[in-house]
Amino acid sequence: MSLDETHDPARVSWVKSANGHADFPIQNLPLGVFSSDGVSPRGGIAIGDSILDLRALFESGLLKDDAGRAALLAFGDSLNPLLQAGGQLRRALRRQVSELLSDQSQRSLIEPMLHDAGDCRIHLPASIGDYTDFYVGIHHALNVGRLFRPDNPLLPNYKHVPIGYHGRASSVRPSGAVVQRPLGQLKAAQEAAPTFGPTHRLDYELELGAWIGAENDLGKPVPLAQAEQHLAGLCLLNDWSARDVQAWEYQPLGPFLAKNFLTTISPWIVTAEALEPYRIAPDPRPESDPAPLPYLDDPTDRSRGGFALALEVRLSTQKMRQSGLDDVVISLSHARHMYWSIGQMITHHTSNGCNLRAGDLLGTGTLSAPTPDGFGSLLELTKGGAEPITLPSGETRTFLEDGDEIVLTGRLDAHGRVAIGFGECRGRIAMADVT
Template sequence: MIDQTHDPKRQSWVDSANGHSDFPIQNLPLGVFSVGGEARRIGTAIGDYIVDLKALSGLLPAEVAPALSQPVLNDLFALPVADRRALRQRLSDLLSDARHRAEVEPHLYPAADCRMHLPARIGDYTDFYVGIHHAMAVGKLFRPDNPLLPNYKHVPIGYHGRASSIRESGVPVVRPNGQTKAPDADAPSFGPSQRLDYELELGVFIAGGNALGQPIDIKNAPDHIAGLCLLNDWSARDLQAWEYQPLGPFLAKNFHSTISPWVITAEALAPFRNAQPSRPDGDPEPLPYLNDADDQASGAVTIALEVQILTEAMRAQNLPPQTLSRSSTLAAMYWTIAQLITHHSVGGCNLMAGDLLGTGTLSGPEKAQAGSLLELSDGGKSPVTLANGETRRFLADGDEVILTARAEAEGFVSIGFGQCRAHILPAI
């Protein structure tokens, strides 16, 4: 899957792309943007610009042109992987060969002048729980002697989330109301969540799809990965503690989820594929339908993750955001993305192009790698002290959370995901 589009020597005639921290020519993510009051259209980020792919459709492979005329990426994700790869290769040629500059440059827009939108029409959203260190840390808060439930190492745990409340980066989050019950109270009360938290995750957009009743074999699962984005699956911990039994989270998770607007394609991530880390001695092997030698050899991806916070007081003092934690996919993910897709479909569920999967919170084994305030504050018992003297057990109104990610590998140009950010508004 590694080809000339990943060549670290390849440069673009779009000068800002060369050495760009997120969007060099080796990235070429896909997204949906608009300029002013104009209609939404599909674009690719290149340095500090966005190139309009609909306007370029006459220069692109004929197989992809109809999909590029749409205001969302679903039809493009539904195309065969060979067509999506051909699109990437052609874009790379157009943006690297100065002979095409006169044709392409009129269709470049400064990213600062554009508004980003949700990249796809998300029909369904499923959130998994692949971060074993997060699962251990949360489990210890409630079951100190037995933090992991017996099924965790046998089956990729997931639940169906709410697709309608997923929003792109920058859309504010309204603090949710709901029922909570204090341990010493006789009855629950209603009001704003007091334990609002973020969750550092990756989102996986589905490509292709499968017919109802026809599972996706793990050998074919990689072809169903359109690409990745950042995902903050906000969580109201106090609402969840009261409502989650027996059916799981409800109001605690359905009020808002934030994704970064650029889809980092599976093709762009090819150089950053890695072997899935070996399971610790004594852990069970995956069942045969989840166990594939190729997936174990290259089904993981090397991505560095970071969480920052910017409070109202920090903004007033002109202070920069403060890093809360850094993590990585290799340290966090107990299951591969292919295993998630295969398990999701093994019972006959039909996945569709544009569906979104969440990985679950991606925490590393150390406290400094925690992907949530729940972990950083030991369930709220140990407040986190910020550089300006403020403390946080959970998020306050006005706080802004910023997620970033970079895929890195020796010998290749690293690529970024852009930002996934949103700030908290008071409850209604």
């Protein structure tokens, strides 16, 4: 990929709210699915505080050739057909939409196709066939490892293989979905037998989600040099976790009910094309670390496999909201803390011949920073619940309580570029259903 006029920092839109927008200036143009009164679920593009209706835009006849074909694939309630079509059609759509939204002479034609985002419902952007969660945040792995194995926090395989597990696609929901406290088997160390009830150690996890576009055939691994041809874009992802359920169930087969009750994502796909100006080299590995095996090593991935992406977690409680207190930032991290890149995740996932399909979702795992102000979970921030954090209301937290709300945000920024974001990844805790 290369930069083009859609990335021009001087380009502005006649959609006034787009200019200076924290997430959706004209340099972004993320893809999603929306509906509103009288408008069935369909593909759209976020621009400022508005959503451009791709079906209406196609029917106007303003889109030509590949751009028109791309919009036609976004008519339904999921973007899977458009994702599967690959980057050429997405790039054509992006270029023509960027031109239309920046050309004042097109305003009278396009403006009726815009919907106020505040009046719309935003859906999952794709029908997710499979969801895989990785563990590529090395500082999270070290922090959690130290809680249980102080002398040897990283397992021997961590620096050789991108660790992951298959999650549950059916419980992935867009930002704003209620997080109902899950039930599960719980067993404290001093108890002789487990009990069943609501989790007492509900946690968030600060992650990125990678959307798969073009597919690979069963039995055909994806070389690392080609991996990003299969990346459609990114979102934010919160893999809610019941830590006490997890502690009892995860051996010997790993995460299960402690994770699959809900995963929240930001619902807009920030496309691979929009990400281009913010590509950076991943953090260098210590010289003492083993070199990746050849199938996980590529010079292009070494030079631009990372993202200039700052990540933030905010928390509010019911008491804080009732008292008029703003939510509080509890974590500031960065995507550069990924030990394995998105490309390496894709390549390893397919290395045994596994076929990825359009609309599949890959989570990075928790992306903690090396210092406490950037820890990406309460498990780390409170050292397993031993050291509560104090909030502006005077309340303390070891893990999340009913009424608490977590908001993840992310900001891609680079020198000389217009910053872009994802929108919110928000979830509020509701009490468990014990009926």
